[in-house]
Amino acid sequence: MGRKILKWWRRGSLIGVRGLEFSDRQRVVVINQFVILALMITLSYQITYLLTDFERMRPLMVVHSVTMLVLLMALWANYQRSHITAALLALGAPTLIQIPIVTYLISADSGLHIFLLSGGVLTFLVFSDRLRWLRYGLLLVSTVLFMVLDQYCKAEIAPVQLSSEQLVVMRVLNIAGFVLMLYILSYLFHGQLIQQRRRIQRQARALALLANTDDLTQLPNRRRIISEAQPNGLFKGVVAIADIDHFKGVNDRHGHAVGDAILKGVAEIMEASIRDIDTVGRWGGEEFIFLLSHSSPEEARLVLERVREQIEAYELNFQSRDYRVTISIGMAVMNQHRSFDEALRIADAALYRGKRLGRNCVVDEAVAY
Known part of the structure; x- marks a missing residue:
């Protein structure tokens, strides 16, 4: 079972990467991996809501369903080689739809809005320097949303009322998920650095060989x-x-x-x-x-x-x-x-x-x- 999951993870990570240069390929892989991870987390929320309190959680399930649809659209956009669109859908779905609306429905005491802080890190992984304005724009939006939600979305006025015990459990799970997300992002960022260093080393070796080899005979020059x-x-x-x-x-x-x-x-x-x-x-x-x-x-x-x-x-x-x-x-x-x-x-x-x-x-x- 574990091998099958790993196989599908790798296959999903490579959606739309054929023919791309190294740096663009790495960004698309990060988008795909983030979308797959977000889909898995959202699906686990859906299953939990379905098994616990379906009627009360119905509004949350609708939001999560819309989010999953947008995330699937991001994968499709990558498949169609619309990589900037895919990145905007992948980051916009949780940042502008899922997290703000769900936090508003059940309050900031659930801790879900803390995931907004990971969005800033992701922008540096999926957008090139040429699109740095998107990096800083999404970073600003996610930071402002976090502060607004944390300040004004209180449990007492939440449209969907949950018990304090439920909110505590959700907060613990969300904080744990946020820490796990940071570890995953760190791993992806570190992987990018290693891949870039290896690529530079390969290029340096190739250039050294080219500079020291006769083109016609392939002997040392x-x-x-x-x-x-x-x-x-x-x-x-x-x-x-x-x-x-x-x-x-x-x-x-x-x-x-x-x-x-x-x-x-x-x-x-x-x-x-x-x-x-x-x-x-x-x-x-x-x-x-x-x-x-x-x-x-x-x-x-x-x-x-x-x-x-x-x-x-x-x-x-x-x-x-x-x-x-x-x-x-x-x-x-x-x-x-x-x-x-x-x-x-x-x-x-x-x-x-x-x-x-x-x-x-x-x-x-x-x-x-």
């Missing part, structure tokens, strides 16, 4: 490579620069679409061919950079030779044609005696030495000059 290689000199190992041989000619003869496809294919092979501890990124144009962590020159050469051989064997089929490319790689050691910029300069010199030696090779710093 120059910014990220530099940040990984330079902080506090923690990176130790081998830095290598790779360049696709004759890439400009490929672009000139076959077009940039083929060039882009080759870059993506080469990037995938590079990423698949290195070790888990290594990093490969796009340095710019047809150049790629490797950070081979905690590697000796011999270990690094084995990894880079494997990358070179895999790319030499790679055949790209694009637009019903086959394309082959090779790469040249220059490498240099980076340690506590050599900065990243210095290692990069030596690796770049080794790369161009490889170009002069005939391309499609891995050249270390020993033969860079």
Whole structure:
């Protein structure tokens, strides 16, 4: 039974939220949850009146019935995506109909009018900053109504006379319900804050990834490579620069679409061919950079030779044609005696030495000059 209630609660909370942005979605969920909660509380009043003193409570039951009808209209308005109308109906039904009229009928000694004080909190949950005038307007109305009802609706002149014992029981129940309502509103408000914080964190991670990732190859870009290689000199190992041989000619003869496809294919092979501890990124144009962590020159050469051989064997089929490319790689050691910029300069010199030696090779710093 509890699972069914929870299922219907969740389903009802999501009425009319499809396609909404996060902040608007949260406000609509709060409206739906408040309406469902108000319907449950009002229905419990109706059942209590029906089982205790139906004849005397008939005027109250009429008011509650009208209120329930308006609350159902609020759910329908949300379903029809008229969210501001839904919010006005949801807050207006208890604030302007149910609480004032019922309090007038049975007196403020019942404590029902205390629920008006929760309306001000709700306005901040369901109305955006763009509608702040509605927030403060409803807050003002609910506060004024509370003071008027508390001052003038006395038990002695109430149209529906209840015994003092009945009024005491109702006051206790209403105060308890008001406290419960505040807890629920606090929970909803806290939930909104958590959801917003998580959303901001997700956006921050997505932006950080976007700022540090090459759009075409999805490899780390120059910014990220530099940040990984330079902080506090923690990176130790081998830095290598790779360049696709004759890439400009490929672009000139076959077009940039083929060039882009080759870059993506080469990037995938590079990423698949290195070790888990290594990093490969796009340095710019047809150049790629490797950070081979905690590697000796011999270990690094084995990894880079494997990358070179895999790319030499790679055949790209694009637009019903086959394309082959090779790469040249220059490498240099980076340690506590050599900065990243210095290692990069030596690796770049080794790369161009490889170009002069005939391309499609891995050249270390020993033969860079």
